[in-house]
Amino acid sequence: MRALPSNSFFLFALHLFFFVLPTLILLAFPLPSLSQENPYIVAYDHNLEEPGSLEVEYFSTFGTQRGGSDFHAYWAEFEYGVTAWWTTELYLDGQTTFGDSTIFTGSRWENRFRPLKNEHLINPVLYVEFENTNGADKILKEVEGHDVESDYAVPNAVTRQQHTREMEFKLILSSNFKGWNFTENTIATKNLSNEPWEFGYALGASRPLAMKGAAHRCNFCAQHFVAGVELYGGLGDRYSFGLHNTSHYLGSGLAWNLPSGWTFRFEPTFGLNDNSHQFLLRWGVSREFSGFGSMVSGLFKGHGE
Amino acid sequence: MKLYQFVIAIALLFTGVVAAAGPQESPKQSERESVYAELKKVPEKYLGKANPLANDADAVAAGGILFEEHCEECHGKEGMGGKKAPSLRAEEVQASPPGAIFWVLSNGVVRKKMPVWSKLPEPERWQLVSYLKSLGAAATESKPPAKP
Numbered sequence: 001m002r003a004l005p006s007n008s009f010f011l012f013a014l015h016l017f018f019f020v021l022p023t024l025i026l027l028a029f030p031l032p033s034l035s036q037e038n039p040y041i042v043a044y045d046h047n048l049e050e051p052g053s054l055e056v057e058y059f060s061t062f063g064t065q066r067g068g069s070d071f072h073a074y075w076a077e078f079e080y081g082v083t084a085w086w087t088t089e090l091y092l093d094g095q096t097t098f099g100d101s102t103i104f105t106g107s108r109w110e111n112r113f114r115p116l117k118n119e120h121l122i123n124p125v126l127y128v129e130f131e132n133t134n135g136a137d138k139i140l141k142e143v144e145g146h147d148v149e150s151d152y153a154v155p156n157a158v159t160r161q162q163h164t165r166e167m168e169f170k171l172i173l174s175s176n177f178k179g180w181n182f183t184e185n186t187i188a189t190k191n192l193s194n195e196p197w198e199f200g201y202a203l204g205a206s207r208p209l210a211m212k213g214a215a216h217r218c219n220f221c222a223q224h225f226v227a228g229v230e231l232y233g234g235l236g237d238r239y240s241f242g243l244h245n246t247s248h249y250l251g252s253g254l255a256w257n258l259p260s261g262w263t264f265r266f267e268p269t270f271g272l273n274d275n276s277h278q279f280l281l282r283w284g285v286s287r288e289f290s291g292f293g294s295m296v297s298g299l300f301k302g303h304g305e
Numbered sequence: 306m307k308l309y310q311f312v313i314a315i316a317l318l319f320t321g322v323v324a325a326a327g328p329q330e331s332p333k334q335s336e337r338e339s340v341y342a343e344l345k346k347v348p349e350k351y352l353g354k355a356n357p358l359a360n361d362a363d364a365v366a367a368g369g370i371l372f373e374e375h376c377e378e379c380h381g382k383e384g385m386g387g388k389k390a391p392s393l394r395a396e397e398v399q400a401s402p403p404g405a406i407f408w409v410l411s412n413g414v415v416r417k418k419m420p421v422w423s424k425l426p427e428p429e430r431w432q433l434v435s436y437l438k439s440l441g442a443a444a445t446e447s448k449p450p451a452k453p
Contacts, residue, residue: 036375036424036425038424045424047421047423047424048420048421050420051418051420052389081420083415083418084413084414084415084416084417084418084419084420084421085415085416114415117412117415117416118412118415119411119412119413119421119423176423176424178426178427179426179427179428181424208426211426211427211428211429212358212367212426212428212429212432213367213368213370213371213428213429213432214367214370215363215366215367215370216366216370217370223429259374290378290379291378294388294389
């Protein structure tokens with residue numbers, strides 16, 4: 001991969017790409033619908049996107065870095081419900097390392113499949129993702145293998161030269177019980193070059209602040225807030241499976257699902273050992289649009305519905 | 306393949322998936338019937354389940370708001386049916402016990418595009434049941450999908 005130029009025009013274009021493109025999409029489709037999102041940023045539950053709905057999301061992670069410069073990593077996410085049992089997502093990643101540079105770090109294509117027809121006590125979802133990123137990617141969307149803080153201290157000029165093409169698989173086991181959601185994600189990743197399988201995990205629990213809907217319209221009712229915690233980290237690789245030389249994080253988050261279709265998430269996260277970043281501040285904003293599939297289909301057919 | 310080429314390829318693929326596989330087509334008559342048929346598959350223990358919010362004065366109003374937020378897009382205003390999903394005012398739905406409607410809400414009809422709504426807490430699902438039952442049956446004709 002060719003190194004991208006690091007000049008002011010490129011920085012301007014990059015920010016335009018990450019912030020303006022999602023904003024234009026948000027403004028272009030006036031069909032918002034209320035989403036009921038959990039506050040997880042890393043863990044996945046078994047709730048897929050509603051069929052035909054598009055969720056446009058922007059997420060941001062500020063991370064502290066010992067032995068290097070702090071960073072701000074961000075990604076745009078386009079999540080579409082193809083059917084009630086299949087959700088597909090496109091990610092575009094970037095990061096700014098303070099005192100270094102701002103760069104585009106790659107993209108991911110993710111698919112989640114719900115194999116069982118009905119709701120069960122434990123609901124499996126199969127997750128398959130293809131990543132095409134460079135070594136400077138810092139979004140920490142998952143932690144796997146022997147990912148440690150010191151990996152992130154290397155200057156962007158060096159890490160951007162490393163190409164990563166990976167297949168990532170997850171088994172998501174999730175339950176909704178008495179208003180609570182409990183989820184467990186087992187992660188297995190294979191770099192398509194000659195690297196060993198790497199493993200990781202993510203656990204989450206969340207609950208709305210109120211179980212019943214209010215009998216009046218409101219933005220600040222407790223039912224619109226979902227609080228949760230998530231714990232995630234690496235489990236080594238095929239040759240050295242376990243907790244040795246791995247990093248782990250614990251985050252406590254809150255999601256605010258507005259009736260207008262917007263969702264805000266906020267999650268302070270703390271590293272649990274010396275291999276972890278000491279602190280990550282993660283937040284995101286998203287908006288869900290129902291009827292997006294119908295509209296796009298209408299465009300391709302040459303008429304709207 | 307260069308990075309930007311890959312991004313363009315993935316973006317096109319994503320757009321293709323949205324355009325080709327979107328649930329934009331109106332359900333056929335048989336699909337609507339099969340959604341109603343789901344009510345006949347409800348396990349015995351749910352058929353006899355009473356709505357715990359049946360005497361809650363706010364349940365219908367709250368259910369109405371939840372319906373507008375989550376269901377109206379597909380099932381139409383006041384559940385009269387839409388382009389994507391059948392009427393909920395049909396006799397098949399209105400004559401069903403509350404527990405049966407609750408079960409379909411909780412499990413969805415995943416193969417027929419009806420999402421699983423277990424992500425809503427149980428009391429909210431019962432509020433939706435209260436609202437649906439309050440609407441009562443209405444003469445709704447299941448029309449075939451509109452021709453292009």
